[in-house]
Amino acid sequence: MLPLEGITVVAVEQAVAAPFCSSRLADAGAHVVKIERPEGDFARGYDAAAKGQSSYFVWLNRGKDSRVVDLAEPDGRAELETLIASADVLLQNLKPGSMDRMGFARERLRKDYPKLICCTITGYGDTGPYADRKAYDLLIQAESGLASITGGPEGPSRVGMSIVDVATGAT
Structure with missing residues (x-):
């Protein structure tokens, strides 16, 4: 048995930092649900070295379930809300403020889902210039x-390589 078996992670992620983090969680046994926008994670287009697929994307997203969810639409936000309601962890690395603008502010999520672990990856933190x-x-x-x-x-x-993103995802 792996240490994170039975843990569900909803990952609203793109590129490298959050996908690297959630790939480690998946390796440890967590069920990771990767949320992709309708046009897909832009890392899918980094290269075509892995039998026509992006080597970065394959490396960072193996072992995950991927779901296309249009968070710009009310139905998509409702679907994300349902996923979060049954999750143990919410991981995201969208542009600062994006989750708040869609109605998923950490303060609300903490109130509505007190057992949910929220992890936000940003380049510069929550405060400061x-x-x-x-x-x-x-x-x-x-x-x-x-x-x-x-x-x-x-x-x-x-x-x-994306050493800063990898180090961020690892920590």
Whole structure:
């Protein structure tokens, strides 16, 4: 028996950080339901190296159930509400404020589902001058100085993989 068997995670996620996190939870036995927008997670288009599929997407989303839910529509938000009501964990890494605007503010979720664990992955946290900004791996590599120690004589360069997103998802 795996340590997280019997745990349900609803993951409103895209790209790398949250999908890496939820893939670790799935590896530990959790049932992970990945919520994708109608056009799909944009990581599906990163490459076509895995038999025509994105290697990143396959790596980050194996072992999950994927559901297409249009959160821009009332029916989609109602479907997400139903999924959350039966979940143990809600994980999300949408643009800061997106879940709030759709009616899924953490304060409300804590009140309505007191046993629900809410995990929000952001680039800059909940408060401060950058709290409302989106973050990308390359941006954080540059801002942190990581890009300044990679590259060659022609200048700094990005680390070859999404190291900031992977480290964030791991922690």
